Amino acid sequence: HLQLQESGPGLVKPSETLSLTCTVSGDSITDSRRSYYGWIRQAPGKGLDWIANIHYSGRTYFNPSLKSRVAISIDTSKKQFSVRLSSVTAEDTAIYYCLYSSAWYYFDYWGQGTLATVSS
Amino acid sequence: SSELTQDPAVSVALGQTVRITCQGDSLRPYSASWYQQKPGQAPLLVIYDGNNRPSGIPDRFSGSDSGNTASLTISGPQAEDEADYYCSSRDTSGSHLVFGGGTKLTVL
Numbered sequence: 331h332l333q334l335q336e337s338g339p340g341l342v343k344p345s346e347t348l349s350l351t352c353t354v355s356g357d358s359i360t361d362s363r364r365s366y367y368g369w370i371r372q373a374p375g376k377g378l379d380w381i382a383n384i385h386y387s388g389r390t391y392f393n394p395s396l397k398s399r400v401a402i403s404i405d406t407s408k409k410q411f412s413v414r415l416s417s418v419t420a421e422d423t424a425i426y427y428c429l430y431s432s433a434w435y436y437f438d439y440w441g442q443g444t445l446a447t448v449s450s
Numbered sequence: 451s452s453e454l455t456q457d458p459a460v461s462v463a464l465g466q467t468v469r470i471t472c473q474g475d476s477l478r479p480y481s482a483s484w485y486q487q488k489p490g491q492a493p494l495l496v497i498y499d500g501n502n503r504p505s506g507i508p509d510r511f512s513g514s515d516s517g518n519t520a521s522l523t524i525s526g527p528q529a530e531d532e533a534d535y536y537c538s539s540r541d542t543s544g545s546h547l548v549f550g551g552g553t554k555l556t557v558l
Contacts, residue, residue: 378485378493378536380547394546427492435540435547436483438504440492 332357334441336428341447348415348446352428355409366434367404367411371424372443379424381413383434391434418448454482454537454550461556462527470522470553472537480540482520484513487534487552496535497522524555532557 338350350369368383368391382402383391392400396415404411415422425445429437454474462468472482481500485493495504497513500520510525520539524531537550 377552378538378549380538380549383547391545391547433498435480436495436498436538437485437493438495438498440494443492 332430332439334428334430334439336426336441336444338426338444338446340445341449342418342422343450344419344448345417348418348422348448349412350414350426350428350444350446351410351412352441353408353410354430357430366429366431367402368429368431368434368437369402369413369426370429370437371422371426373421373424376424381415381426383429384411385434420448422446423448454539454548456535456537456550456553458551459554459556461558462524463558464529465526467523467525468527468555470524470535470537470555472520472522472550473518474539474548474550475518476539476542476548477515477518477520479542480544481515482513482537482539484511484520484522485536485538486531487536488532493536527555527557529557531555 333355335353342348365386369381384402399416401414425443427443428441430439431437484497486496487493496511500515501513512523514521534552536552541548
């Protein structure tokens with residue numbers, strides 16, 4: 331049974347970098363059938379906002395509106411993948427979900443989400 | 451890039467059939483996927499690639515595409531189907547993902 335667990339600071343100061351990590355358990359992170367990893371966020375009371383995806387080979391896909399501030403990476407040895415969002419503002423306050431799927435454009439496994447608040 | 455438009459809210463009587471729609475230019479070349487989100491929970495994929503149901507999703511959920519409109523149909527919705535529903539697809543470039551604004555489904 332595949333499980334995803336996000337981790338990271340709950341509070342980040344404006345202009346700093348938000349770093350989140352997702353740990354995968356219960357499945358092989360290099361299983362080619364489930365080889366796309368990604369991040370989506372949801373501001374309080376708002377809709378879903380795609381951030382980025384990465385294939386286990388390293389190919390990446392980014393939301394063009396966030397691309398200049400986002401880095402995504404994967405560490406198969408640790409069964410983890412991560413996202414970094416730089417120069418954060420209050421508008422980046424959201425629940426951040428990590429994802430795992432067999433295609434980059436839909437997501438069949440989600441983490442429970444972690445709230446990241448940007449505030450001084 | 452492109453946008454996906456959903457009705458903000460839809461209601462349906464228990465046991466009736468409801469269709470939730472999603473419109474956008476990117477839906478002509480690309481199929482939609484649909485997510486159900488209940489309060490305080492992560493979204494759940496209910497339809498992918500237009501009309502495919504993941505394992506464990508009841509067969510009362512179905513999807514279809516026509517022109518620039520994708521639809522999620524729930525045949526005989528149950529009380530537990532009351533939730534927010536989001537559509538998504540690749541944008542017109544095929545390289546980015548976009549979401550609709552979501553539809554709040556109320557089961558009366």
